[in-house]
Amino acid sequence: MSQTQRSDARDDRHVAVHVDTEGSDLRVRWADGHVSRFPAIWLRHNCVCPECGSTETARRFLRLTDIPRDVAVESARLNAQGEIAVAWKPGGHVSSYDSMWLRAHCLSPPEREHRRHKPVLWHARTNNLLSYESYPALQDKRARLRFLERLRDYGFVILTDVTCEREATEKVAGVVGALRMTNYGIYELISRPTPQLVGDTSVALAPHTDEPYRHNPPGITFFHVLAQSDEGGDSILVDGYHAAEALRARNPAAFHLLSTVPAGFHRTLKEGRAFYATGPVIRLDREGHIEGVRLLDRGTAPLDIAEGDVAGYYDALRDFLDYLYDERNHLVVKIAAGEMLVFNNQRLLHGRTAFDPTVSHRHVRSCNVDLDEFYSSLRVAYRELGREEAYMVLPQGAGT
Amino acid sequence: MSQTQRSDARDDRHVAVHVDTEGSDLRVRWADGHVSRFPAIWLRHNCVCPECGSTETARRFLRLTDIPRDVAVESARLNAQGEIAVAWKPGGHVSSYDSMWLRAHCLSPPEREHRRHKPVLWHARTNNLLSYESYPALQDKRARLRFLERLRDYGFVILTDVTCEREATEKVAGVVGALRMTNYGIYELISRPTPQLVGDTSVALAPHTDEPYRHNPPGITFFHVLAQSDEGGDSILVDGYHAAEALRARNPAAFHLLSTVPAGFHRTLKEGRAFYATGPVIRLDREGHIEGVRLLDRGTAPLDIAEGDVAGYYDALRDFLDYLYDERNHLVVKIAAGEMLVFNNQRLLHGRTAFDPTVSHRHVRSCNVDLDEFYSSLRVAYRELGREEAYMVLPQGAGT
Structure with a gap:
């Protein structure tokens, strides 16, 4: 992750160009060519709509145990705000995900490595060390x-x-x-x-x-x-x-x-x-x-x-x-x-x-x-x- | 470890009856029949005499790197206070160890298990649970x-x-x-x-x-x-x-x-x-x-x-x-x-x-x-x- 890079609406990392399903899961193709796959149970559990509630505030109404074991993406589409809307089966719940949030949590090996902090290792002889x-x-x-x-x-x-x-x-x-x-x-x-x-x-x-x-x-x-x-x-x-x-x-x-x-x-x-x-x-x-x-x-x-x-x-x-x-x-x-x-x-x-x-x-x-x-x-x-x-x-x- | 047992001078766990060397190490036989072996480097590093200083206060003068790699117990004896005195080679340093402290830190599998806390696991149906x-x-x-x-x-x-x-x-x-x-x-x-x-x-x-x-x-x-x-x-x-x-x-x-x-x-x-x-x-x-x-x-x-x-x-x-x-x-x-x-x-x-x-x-x-x-x-x-x-x-x- 470039540590000085600003994110904006035009960052290709955050622009989904195509969404579809792969088995039970959601597949997203991004403007930079990367393809992410989000497992159904992972994605459903991360729904933070008002009905499910937020895990960040713990004002949360959905329990993991409420989610059907066979939950699957029924359909997915990009909406006008660049969000990704997912309809679920069984049950018909609808979730909406921010595209930057999704990209930032992609579970592929290169993306997991990308978001891991890379410390600058230094030795006493390293130049320009004192800040x-x-x-x-x-x-x-x-x-x-x-x-x-x-x-x-x-x-x-x-x-x-x-x-x-x-x-x-x-x-x-x-x-x-x-x-x-x-x-x-x-x-x-x-x-x-x-x-x-x-x-x-x-x-x-x-x-x-x-x-x-x-x-x-x-x-x-x-x-x-x-x-x-x-x-x-x-x-x-x-x-x-x-x-x-x-x-x-x-x-x-x-x-x-x-x-x-x-x-x-x-x-x-x-x-x-x-x-x-x-x-x-x-x-x-x-x-x-x-x-x-x-x-x-x-x-x-x-x-x-x-x-x-x-x-x-x-x-x-x-x-x-x-x-x-x-x-x-x-x-x-x-x-x-x-x-x-x-x-x-x-x-x-x-x-x-x-x-x-x-x-x-x-x-x-x-x-x-x-x-x-x-x-x-x-x-x-x-x-x-x-x-x-x-x-x-x-x-x-x-x-x- | 019996959690109600009082320790006193007569607790057989804490009475050393014989000390000698085994290779470079110290061997202690206790009144309850257990035999402990204390590796030389471990024992030397745990010396807390005034010259070495205390690791518990960190007013410590001995560094691990000061100890010779080939440190070995030269001789060991029980003194009148029930302490175990050890003379080291090379260098001739002398250490003294409290017998209860030694027993409490014995590295044998049964003694390591003995000192590990055993929580009382309980279930809602356990009797006499509320305290x-x-x-x-x-x-x-x-x-x-x-x-x-x-x-x-x-x-x-x-x-x-x-x-x-x-x-x-x-x-x-x-x-x-x-x-x-x-x-x-x-x-x-x-x-x-x-x-x-x-x-x-x-x-x-x-x-x-x-x-x-x-x-x-x-x-x-x-x-x-x-x-x-x-x-x-x-x-x-x-x-x-x-x-x-x-x-x-x-x-x-x-x-x-x-x-x-x-x-x-x-x-x-x-x-x-x-x-x-x-x-x-x-x-x-x-x-x-x-x-x-x-x-x-x-x-x-x-x-x-x-x-x-x-x-x-x-x-x-x-x-x-x-x-x-x-x-x-x-x-x-x-x-x-x-x-x-x-x-x-x-x-x-x-x-x-x-x-x-x-x-x-x-x-x-x-x-x-x-x-x-x-x-x-x-x-x-x-x-x-x-x-x-x-x-x-x-x-x-x-x-x-």
Whole structure:
């Protein structure tokens, strides 16, 4: 799917030129030559006429179990609005489908691949990687969509002109979606002599994802820098998708283990919390595309896998960590005071170089927004523009 | 794992009687006759001495990549405190392991099965199914743990004496864990003439899970009844685990499809949100145990699966829905004003019988708590009691 292409009435993808039946099903030929076949039960269940009701609002009156098992398209025709009207048998119900909606949901292999999001995989050596956007400029809808798309495609964006006001953290997050508040609230990461969490200390932090001990770890994470150390304290970023694909190419057996055997992560907090979740380090969709990454070596819970699988699994994990910990694979960038790093925590691994808290104060406010909310913002923006990307299939993250 | 058994120093499960090496690994013989083998790399990586640091706090200094590939147990001995001390080669590091912790993490098949939670599957006809707990009594720690265990084992509990004060909703939820706030906030479900969501209308609602259009749907859900209709408005409950196991027995092919092929769910809100998530209706762990259920027929998004799989998938879904919609499989219970239904939304399907809003007012306040928080509360309670159940492996829910 071209990510800049505008859809309009003349887009050949969305113009049906011929409709007929094939067995019980609907067949549609499009102006670009593609032919779609929509299975009868699928199409009937997706009728959203006032009588059936809408599945998007759940004000729905038709149940799947109300549909006859032998439902079939009796006839189909194109109407003047470019919609496709279908008469059903038995029963005689009539449905009408928007042509762009139909094309966007075609079940053929090339169309399913077409609507799947293609992230831009990157390495520290990739050119033109750093993307800076000015926060005040995001008031413009087009700039906001460009920002959301960059975040979707690369997994991170750096925002400038955020200011050092504390409240800016939540305000900027609101551009992406509703805040997800957990027991941490808005997390204040301040350099201190007596640390409570490693993030508070001044030692270097190896690349990792945050809070993998939750079933659903943070999605889009915001690091708002209010004060920055003069020396060190740089952010380290690694594209987990790229690193995982590199592992798949280099060591397919290790990739297989890390994408199928569940790792475990845990966290105990003095306040009286004990979290634990398991999930593969590399999460794949059913067809093998990478959806997310979950990895924090220093928060690993005891692996709960068959004894005989342990040695092989550890070899695989070590291979992946060797790559992630290798400085040649680190994108190092200093986020200045008044700037904000926005990144997908279920894709990117992040770390931090060491700094000296005795000569420099460092203060980062951090919060996050679920991937649900981020993707919702993208969909709503595309819908307003009438663009087919509203139906893009996006990676679902680190899963469990 | 006996769920009432107390652990103490004399529990034979936790008394090591002999330790030695087997190849590179540690072998432990326990007072109950069981023998555990702990692979060297697994055991070394789980060292939490002050020098290595703790993985539970992530104040961790040892990286996996610091451990020699050929690490091996050089010697092992039982010390006076019943701990197991291990000396490592190469390098000479010394680790010490708590014996209960070791036993609770034994990787043998019977021990892995032992620590896996066994839910009590139930059907509407199961005897003694309804469990009422008095909310004020939960101030007692033992009563609170019994309540949490009942919720874990059966998937629901009804709380009495909650009162009709609005604030009670959040207060009771706090007994389970920190609230999860989404765009809905505390949801107010009030019978109205012009509905915004189906939940607001007075029609019957077929059994479903809430918000399957989120990657991570609500976990523990609270329905606090402030006003109840005289006729109808009863809650319908179905144990999704039981229904799924019944499907597995009745129609293994359908079970296979529903547990492997991702369904899709969506929700569009006028305020400007468009959610979409996919995941299997029945979520299994890697070994085939049911972890969760995700299903809302009236919120189903267009299935995005290969065209040839559609008809078979719909047949499977229809079979499952036929069972769920059959009144003989419904546990029907009326939650009175001042009471609260607490249930696991990633296990139970819930519905509601119709009621007449012209003669009766109905008001339910609803909120939810992530499974993470619920499980954390259980773990913390067990840890305080020194019980091995702190390491019970709990189902991770509906996943994606």
